[in-house]
Amino acid sequence: MAVEQPQAQAMARAGEQTRIHDIGYRSYDGPRLGRAYARRSLYSQSLRGAYGLGRSAKSKVLPMLLFVVMCVPALIMVAVAVTTKANDLPVDYTRYAVIMQAMISLYVASQAPQSVSRDLRFKTVPLYFSRPIETADYVRAKYAALASALFILTAAPLLVLYVGALLAKLDFTDQTKGFAQGLVSVALLSLLFAGIGLVIAAVTPRRGFGIAAVIAVLTISYGAVSTLQAIADAQTNTEAVPWIGLFSPITLIDGVQTAFLGASSSFPGAVGPGTGEGVVYALVVLGLIAASYGLLMRRYRKVGL
Amino acid sequence: MIATESLSKRFPRVTALDRLSVDVGPGVTGLVGANGAGKSTLIKILLGLSPATEGRAEVLGLDVATKGGAIRERVGYMPEHDCLPPDVSATEFVVHMARMSGLPPTAARERTADTLRHVGLYEERYRPMGGYSTGMKQRVKLAQALVHDPQLVFLDEPTNGLDPVGRDEMLGLIRRIHTEFGISVLVTSHLLGELERTCDHVVVIDGGKLLRSSSTTDFTQTTTTLAIEVTDTDEHPDGTRVMREALLARGMETHQGDGLPGAGHILLLTAQGEETYDLVRDVVADLGLGLVRMEQRRHHIAEVFKDDDERADATAGAPGARKEAVGHGG
Numbered sequence: 293m294a295v296e297q298p299q300a301q302a303m304a305r306a307g308e309q310t311r312i313h314d315i316g317y318r319s320y321d322g323p324r325l326g327r328a329y330a331r332r333s334l335y336s337q338s339l340r341g342a343y344g345l346g347r348s349a350k351s352k353v354l355p356m357l358l359f360v361v362m363c364v365p366a367l368i369m370v371a372v373a374v375t376t377k378a379n380d381l382p383v384d385y386t387r388y389a390v391i392m393q394a395m396i397s398l399y400v401a402s403q404a405p406q407s408v409s410r411d412l413r414f415k416t417v418p419l420y421f422s423r424p425i426e427t428a429d430y431v432r433a434k435y436a437a438l439a440s441a442l443f444i445l446t447a448a449p450l451l452v453l454y455v456g457a458l459l460a461k462l463d464f465t466d467q468t469k470g471f472a473q474g475l476v477s478v479a480l481l482s483l484l485f486a487g488i489g490l491v492i493a494a495v496t497p498r499r500g501f502g503i504a505a506v507i508a509v510l511t512i513s514y515g516a517v518s519t520l521q522a523i524a525d526a527q528t529n530t531e532a533v534p535w536i537g538l539f540s541p542i543t544l545i546d547g548v549q550t551a552f553l554g555a556s557s558s559f560p561g562a563v564g565p566g567t568g569e570g571v572v573y574a575l576v577v578l579g580l581i582a583a584s585y586g587l588l589m590r591r592y593r594k595v596g597l
Numbered sequence: 598m599i600a601t602e603s604l605s606k607r608f609p610r611v612t613a614l615d616r617l618s619v620d621v622g623p624g625v626t627g628l629v630g631a632n633g634a635g636k637s638t639l640i641k642i643l644l645g646l647s648p649a650t651e652g653r654a655e656v657l658g659l660d661v662a663t664k665g666g667a668i669r670e671r672v673g674y675m676p677e678h679d680c681l682p683p684d685v686s687a688t689e690f691v692v693h694m695a696r697m698s699g700l701p702p703t704a705a706r707e708r709t710a711d712t713l714r715h716v717g718l719y720e721e722r723y724r725p726m727g728g729y730s731t732g733m734k735q736r737v738k739l740a741q742a743l744v745h746d747p748q749l750v751f752l753d754e755p756t757n758g759l760d761p762v763g764r765d766e767m768l769g770l771i772r773r774i775h776t777e778f779g780i781s782v783l784v785t786s787h788l789l790g791e792l793e794r795t796c797d798h799v800v801v802i803d804g805g806k807l808l809r810s811s812s813t814t815d816f817t818q819t820t821t822t823l824a825i826e827v828t829d830t831d832e833h834p835d836g837t838r839v840m841r842e843a844l845l846a847r848g849m850e851t852h853q854g855d856g857l858p859g860a861g862h863i864l865l866l867t868a869q870g871e872e873t874y875d876l877v878r879d880v881v882a883d884l885g886l887g888l889v890r891m892e893q894r895r896h897h898i899a900e901v902f903k904d905d906d907e908r909a910d911a912t913a914g915a916p917g918a919r920k921e922a923v924g925h926g927g
Contacts (some may be wrong), residue, residue, distance in 0.1 A: 317715060319778075320708055322704050323699075326670065326699045330696065330699055337693055346689065347684065348684050414681060414682045415678050415679060416681070419674075423670075423699075
């Protein structure tokens, strides 16, 4: 009786192919570094990606350009301070990010969708979740990466100012204190903006929509808030000015740093929140950061496989 | 490799899996079912990504409910849908995915180069994947599932969208994953025909229920069909016809493989035993023809699952035997 040998044919067929391109399979016995390592790898890949590193030349243009645009005014200020032997820098450390907020918004709008919408659009997310990492790891890595990228963007000009101030032989204690306050402020700003940007971007797999939505949320809220503040100020209703500031991200940061970080408010009439109102500001900022994280977690629990 | 015990998954409106109990051993296993039969749900549960409503499952001896992370470290997954970002090269992408599986950077790069070569991607692996053909994309998807040298891979419809040649290459590759790489495979398909050539074992589910689980040889070895192809010579310009007549003279009926590739040049006959092989050899030798091929053709699994009426009309063979095979399914 002829015995069936189903594997014989298959092996013969495989043999024909292996002759072409096989030099033998090597199995892997090395270490598998697991979940924490995978999360760190995703973090560094996303952080590099936020500046276009490891991506196409085209995708480096915008983030690098924005980085340069962020730093150039600081360089000019330093040059002016050094040459004119001024007693102080033209702009406070805490004020710098507020002045440059358009650039920061543009950066968030361009890089937040880049970071998360692509994975959704090209359905790469299931590949991540078929590996040791879990929803929380993905969200934390992405959030931390964008927040770090924003921190680099906003802290670099402050560093330029600080180094310049020291070169101009300005008062060391004053400058160090101001620099530290500025760093705390931009750290908060980075967390807040990254959270808002990612939540919006994670809703849509379309990168274009994501960019438009982030810009809209950041600029419209600021536009509305500053208009209302101006009206309130004009009607000498100065009580209302700080409370209105609670409704846009950049005025929130402005409020927090006015109350706690020795900044002078950029609100109309320079009426910033006092300590009492400042506590509300700080709570709202922290609440928004926590809410962003929570919303991202909820979103990614659904898009699993 | 995989064991499930009355595994159920119910969604508010549908029951995706209904008390499914199945054991899958090492080797290549086909998971067959129509769209919506519960294949993808099963894979999701086996990866520890979706809790079962009831019942339990183990993969590589690890409980899916509690050891999901450990399972996913040792298992590869190739999704059915597109999952490749177009602006990244295959190398970069697979390296990243290797690191996501926990491979250190150097190992990730080495394994990526190896794996891409094994799946048949060469110079093009440095180009952005947006320009790849469907076949190349499928290879990258397979590479990312194999790059961390898993013990088991889940391949979800790997032949989807491929042309016949690409399909054959992919099936050959799947076979090699087990025979050469030593990695067990669970491959899903809604096409039964593909699996008979590739799998050692086939599990059929429908509506979340187990229809049948058995080895491919059980499905198809009830009768043996022999396919013969011979050369033409100057003496016998139509070798196939001469061969057919000679075999008929020795009392051996043959028929042409209608509709099969190479029809007209191939003679099919039912092997009665080892003497059939001797007979063919002798006839070929007497006629002085060259024997191009003599191979066993199995019946298609599809026949096994045909409705009774259709089966009655199916090719002559051993209907009783096939009925018996289906009888196991119940």
